[in-house]
Amino acid sequence: MIAPGSTIGIIGGGQLGRMLAVAAAQLGYKCHVLDPDRDGPAAQVSARFTRAAYDDVEALRAFGESIDVATYEFENLPVGPLEVLGDKLRPSTRSLAIAQDRAREKAFIEECGARVASWRAIASEQDAEAAVAELGLPIVLKTRRYGYDGKGQAWIRPAEECAAAWRAIGEEPAVAESGVEFLAEFSVIVARWADGRHTFWDSPENEHGAGILRRSTVPCGDAVALQVAEAREAAIAIAEALDHIGVLTVEFFASRDGPVVNEIAPRVHNSGHWTIEGAVTSQFEQHIRAICDLPPGPTDLAGGGAVMDNLIGDEVNRWPELIAEPGLHVHIYGKGEARPGRKMGHVTKVIA
Numbered sequence: 001m002i003a004p005g006s007t008i009g010i011i012g013g014g015q016l017g018r019m020l021a022v023a024a025a026q027l028g029y030k031c032h033v034l035d036p037d038r039d040g041p042a043a044q045v046s047a048r049f050t051r052a053a054y055d056d057v058e059a060l061r062a063f064g065e066s067i068d069v070a071t072y073e074f075e076n077l078p079v080g081p082l083e084v085l086g087d088k089l090r091p092s093t094r095s096l097a098i099a100q101d102r103a104r105e106k107a108f109i110e111e112c113g114a115r116v117a118s119w120r121a122i123a124s125e126q127d128a129e130a131a132v133a134e135l136g137l138p139i140v141l142k143t144r145r146y147g148y149d150g151k152g153q154a155w156i157r158p159a160e161e162c163a164a165a166w167r168a169i170g171e172e173p174a175v176a177e178s179g180v181e182f183l184a185e186f187s188v189i190v191a192r193w194a195d196g197r198h199t200f201w202d203s204p205e206n207e208h209g210a211g212i213l214r215r216s217t218v219p220c221g222d223a224v225a226l227q228v229a230e231a232r233e234a235a236i237a238i239a240e241a242l243d244h245i246g247v248l249t250v251e252f253f254a255s256r257d258g259p260v261v262n263e264i265a266p267r268v269h270n271s272g273h274w275t276i277e278g279a280v281t282s283q284f285e286q287h288i289r290a291i292c293d294l295p296p297g298p299t300d301l302a303g304g305g306a307v308m309d310n311l312i313g314d315e316v317n318r319w320p321e322l323i324a325e326p327g328l329h330v331h332i333y334g335k336g337e338a339r340p341g342r343k344m345g346h347v348t349k350v351i352a
C-alpha cells in the first residue's frame with residue numbers, strides 16, 4: 001500500500017491530471033507532475049513540477065526516484081522511455097501501448113471477445129479504396145496514432161471522397177472502419193485493483209458534436225440501459241486481459257446488434273467527470289485508491305443522477321452567469337487561451 005503522505009507522479013499536465021491531483025491532495029498525497037509545457041492545469045495544483053519532454057529518459061529517471069507511484073493522464077506518450085519507471089507505473093505500459101494504436105487496440109478488443117465496427121488497417125490510398133470495396137459505405141478513416149477529440153479523422157460517404165479523406169488524415173497509417181448507425185453512445189468506466197477487484201459507475205450516455213464530447217447524462221436512456229450488462233462484461237474482459245490497474249474507460253455505440261466498442265482509454269475520462277459531484281466516490285479518487293492499493297470506494301450515485309456539459313473554447317467566458325446558478329458545479333481548468341475546440345472547463349448539475 002502507498003500511504004497518504006507519499007508522492008504520486010502524474011505524467012501529463014492537462015485537466016485530467018489536475019483533477020487527479022486535487023483528489024490525491026484530499027487523501028493526503030503530494031503530486032509531482034511531468035509535462036513539456038510550463039504551468040499547465042495540473043502543475044498549478046501540484047506540489048512539484050518537472051518540465052521535460054516525454055522521451056527525456058534522464059528526466060524520467062529522476063522523476064521516478066522522486067515519486068512512490070506514477071500514473072499517466074494522457075495516452076500519446078512514447079512507451080519506451082517510460083520503462084525506466086518499472087513497477088512504479090500504474091497502469092503499466094501495456095495498457096498504454098495498446099490504447100495508443102487504433103489497429104492494435106481493435107485487434108486486442110476482438111481477441112477479448114468484444115464487438116467492434118468492421119475495420120481494416122490501411123497504409124495507402126489503394127488500401128483505403130480496397131477497404132471501401134470490402135466494407136461498404138460510409139467509412140471513417142482514423143490515424144492509428146495521436147487522434148483525440150475527433151482529430152485525425154475523415155469520413156468517406158460517397159466513394160469519390162476516398163482520396164480527399166486519405167489526404168485529410170495526413171496520409172498516415174490508419175484504420176478504415178464502418179460507420180455505425182448507433183442508437184446512442186455511452187461509456188463503461190471501470191476501476192480495477194492489482195488483485196482483480198473492480199468497481200463500475202453507472203454508465204453515462206454521451207453526446208458528441210464535431211467529434212468532441214458535449215454532454216454526459218446519468219442515468220442513461222432505455223436503449224443504453226439494455227446494453228450495459230453486456231458492455232460491462234466486455235470492459236472487464238479488456239481490463240483483465242491488460243492486467244490494468246486504475247481506471248479504464250471503454251467507449252461504446254449502442255447499436256441494434258448490441259454494444260459495439262468504439263475505443264478504450266487507459267485512464268480517467270471526460271465522460272466520468274460527473275462522478276466528482278454525482279457519485280459517492282469520483283473516478284479521480286478511485287484511480288488514486290486503485291494505484292495506491294487503498295480499499296475501493298462506493299460508486300453509487302450521490303443523488304438521482306447528473307448532467308455534465310463541457311465548456312469548449314469561448315464557452316468558458318460564460319463563467320459569471322454559470323457560477324451564479326445555484327447548485328451548478330463549475331470547473332475551470334486554468335488553461336490559457338480559449339482556442340476553438342479546446343476543452344476549457346465543464347459544469348455538472350446533480351439531479352435530485
Ligand code: ADP
Nearest residue numbers: 117147148149150151177178179180208211263
Ligand atoms: P476520439 O479519439 O477523437 O475520441 P473516436 O473514435 O471516439 O475518436 O471518435 C469521436 C466520435 O466520432 C465518436 O464518439 C462518434 O461520435 C464519432 N464516430 C467515430 N467513429 C465512428 C463510427 N465508426 N461510426 C459512427 N460514429 C463514429
Ligand code: MG
Nearest residue numbers: 149251262263
Ligand atoms: Mg472517443
